[in-house]
Amino acid sequence: xxxxxxxxxxxxxxxxxxxxxxxxxxxxxxxxxxxxxxxxxxxxxxxxxxxxxxxxxxxxxxxxxxxxxxxxxxxxxxxxxxxxxxxxxxxxxxxxxxxxxxxxxxxxxxxxxxxxxxxxxxxxxxxxxxxxxxxxxxxxxxxxxxxxxxxxxxxxxxxxxxxxxxxxxxxxxxxxxxxxxxxxxxxxxxxxxxxxxxxxxxxxxxxxxxxxxxxxxxxxxxxxxxxxxxxxxxxxxxxxxxxxxxxxxxxxxxxxxxxxxxxxxx
Amino acid sequence: xxxxxxxxxxxxxxxxxxxxxxxxxxxxxxxxxxxxxxxxxxxxxxxxxxxxxxxxxxxxxxxxxxxxxxxxxxxxxxxxxxxxxxxxxxxxxxxxxxxxxxxxxxxxxxxxxxxxxxxxxxxxxxxxxxxxxxxxxxxxxxxxxxxxxxxxxxxxxxxxxxxxxxxxxxxxxxxxxxxxxxxxxxxxxxxxxxxxxxxxxxxxxxxxxxxxxxxxxxxxxxxxxxxxxxxxxxxxxxxxxxxxxxxxxxxxxxxxxxxxxxxxxx
DNA sequence: CGTAGTGTTGAATTGAATCAAGTGTCGTGG
DNA sequence: CCACGACACTTGATTCAATTCAACACTACG
Numbered sequence: 272x273x274x275x276x277x278x279x280x281x282x283x284x285x286x287x288x289x290x291x292x293x294x295x296x297x298x299x300x301x302x303x304x305x306x307x308x309x310x311x312x313x314x315x316x317x318x319x320x321x322x323x324x325x326x327x328x329x330x331x332x333x334x335x336x337x338x339x340x341x342x343x344x345x346x347x348x349x350x351x352x353x354x355x356x357x358x359x360x361x362x363x364x365x366x367x368x369x370x371x372x373x374x375x376x377x378x379x380x381x382x383x384x385x386x387x388x389x390x391x392x393x394x395x396x397x398x399x400x401x402x403x404x405x406x407x408x409x410x411x412x413x414x415x416x417x418x419x420x421x422x423x424x425x426x427x428x429x430x431x432x433x434x435x436x437x438x439x440x441x442x443x444x445x446x447x448x449x450x451x452x453x454x455x456x457x458x459x460x461x462x463x464x465x466x467x468x469x470x471x472x473x474x475x476x477x478x479x480x481x482x483x484x485x486x487x488x489x490x491x492x493x494x495x496x497x498x499x500x501x502x503x504x505x506x507x508x509x510x511x512x513x514x515x516x517x518x519x520x521x522x523x524x525x526x527x528x529x530x531x532x533x534x535x536x537x
Numbered sequence: 538x539x540x541x542x543x544x545x546x547x548x549x550x551x552x553x554x555x556x557x558x559x560x561x562x563x564x565x566x567x568x569x570x571x572x573x574x575x576x577x578x579x580x581x582x583x584x585x586x587x588x589x590x591x592x593x594x595x596x597x598x599x600x601x602x603x604x605x606x607x608x609x610x611x612x613x614x615x616x617x618x619x620x621x622x623x624x625x626x627x628x629x630x631x632x633x634x635x636x637x638x639x640x641x642x643x644x645x646x647x648x649x650x651x652x653x654x655x656x657x658x659x660x661x662x663x664x665x666x667x668x669x670x671x672x673x674x675x676x677x678x679x680x681x682x683x684x685x686x687x688x689x690x691x692x693x694x695x696x697x698x699x700x701x702x703x704x705x706x707x708x709x710x711x712x713x714x715x716x717x718x719x720x721x722x723x724x725x726x727x728x729x730x731x732x733x734x735x736x737x738x739x740x741x742x743x744x745x746x747x748x749x750x751x752x753x754x755x756x757x758x759x760x761x762x763x764x765x766x767x768x769x770x771x772x773x774x775x776x777x778x779x780x781x782x783x784x785x786x787x788x789x790x791x792x793x794x795x796x797x798x799x800x801x802x803x
Numbered sequence: 804c805g806t807a808g809t810g811t812t813g814a815a816t817t818g819a820a821t822c823a824a825g826t827g828t829c830g831t832g833g
Numbered sequence: 834c835c836a837c838g839a840c841a842c843t844t845g846a847t848t849c850a851a852t853t854c855a856a857c858a859c860t861a862c863g
Binding site for chain 1: 636638640641642644646648649659660661662663664668669688691692695698699701702703704705706707708709710712713714715716717719720721760761762763802803
Binding site for chain 1: 840
């Protein structure tokens with residue numbers, strides 16, 4: 272039975288009492304909150320995206336038993352670091368994350384961004400340890416799913432096994448799209464593609480698809496897209512001059528999605 | 538019970554009798570040949586790399602039952618095409634393959650190369666259809682593994698399930714490495730990294746790691762690495778002038794692996 | 804033997820990086 | 834609450850790595 276706290280110490284050494292979490296627990300019985308750790312898979316508003324999507328009520332209950340709801344992470348806190356032993360995958364419950372590897376020059380390279388409903392940590396399944404480090408871009412929370420227990424439950428619940436294969440297959444297909452993007456798109460096409468991806472991912476979690484915050488820095492975006500932060504900034508400015516987006520610091524507004532789509536469709 | 542021919546018609550419409558395959562069948566009882574379709578998982582020389590690695594003798598037999606050994610493919614034959622309904626994953630038995638997507642300009646972009654022992658088609662698991670097209674770079678053969686049967690057997694054989702999760706996790710980790718390569722490496726670093734990757738993959742299948750053939754064209758390599766074919770050619774020439782490799786048409790010889798490694802390690 | 808595909812090499816161009824200088828924003832501690 | 838400092842972002846000038854354009858050589862196959 273996963274009390275929310277049992278395993279919380281694993282996460283990035285956050286040990287002091289977190290007032291926000293305390294508040295969440297207090298209101299748990301009344302109204303669910305995105306960071307609320309008392310929520311269960313069956314009443315999570317993300318269950319349409321996450322693992323439970325393919326499961327019936329009884330199956331969701333079984334999944335609930337193995338899911339550990341850790342305390343929230345603060346901006347910059349690490350979920351795990353490169354080479355940490357692999358133990359769990361994580362479902363993003365609220366907030367967003369970036370994964371990155373450290374190059375031989377000490378320079379980081381961002382390999383992925385994660386939003387609510389998405390699964391983090393699958394790169395660690397093969398090697399027994401995580402291939403990258405993952406940190407929170409804002410106040411965030413996750414569901415931790417111990418992998419050996421997920422494997423065991425997968426054998427009992429065909430729908431769960433099938434869905435987890437699908438989640439991994441989706442990650443592979445997505446990575447191949449990024450491969451294409453990096454190997455053949457111009458800087459403008461990369462940025463537009465990135466913004467459209469964020470937009471559709473925000474809409475999946477019922478957030479405004481045409482007005483959102485970039486919780487990552489221009490530098491993070493640049494590392495992810497294989498561009499410098501100056502180029503990212505210049506292209507934002509150029510797209511704004513063309514009237515396709517409005518940029519105000521970290522806030523992006525999509526003004527003409529059709530023309531943006533036209534840029535990457537040619 | 539999978540007779541090797543039942544399902545062969547699926548593959549790229551090769552329907553005429555293939556003399557090479559006929560020869561293989563004739564000699565099946567005597568000595569195993571890489572293209573030989575009568576071979577089983579237990580006596581396949583790739584079983585250390587492929588799915589059977591984690592299985593015991595009885596389990597391998599069960600796997601053997603669902604594996605379909607299709608007739609060989611000729612250079613240019615397609616294993617499947619973009620948007621074909623997903624039905625199976627394929628283990629490369631002999632030869633090599635490339636996967637590619639067609640851009641909106643009709644221009645192809647190579648997303649992966651596959652060598653013996655590697656698994657093809659996992660990008661199709663999520664969407665119900667293959668996200669790319671895959672064709673043989675030379676005379677080649679595969680084991681076809683119908684996915685629903687693999688899922689079913691995975692539930693019965695924990696080792697198989699675990700290993701297939703690991704294979705998919707490995708694909709994800711590998712794709713993230715390529716992401717890093719494409720977003721931060723110079724042309725020379727990409728080529729060197731590519732050659733070293735081929736070298737280590739050849740050595741895994743007991744082929745010379747320091748002298749091998751590039752079955753793909755310079756254009757294919759360029760598309761894969763996000764470079765033009767001219768740049769690929771120029772860098773080969775430059776590495777040869779530095780005495781690190783010898784290039785003779787499609788044949789590559791690695792002359793100084795330490796210095797090559799130093800290029801990507803900085 | 805001819806031809807199409809594949810590969811090499813050179814010269815000119817260019818998209819994005821680098822270098823550089825400055826402004827804006829946010830969190831912290833006084 | 835404000836001032837400070839660190840970090841994040843923007844914009845401009847210059848440089849450079851890789852592309853593009855172009856011409857030619859090689860190879861392999863019918």
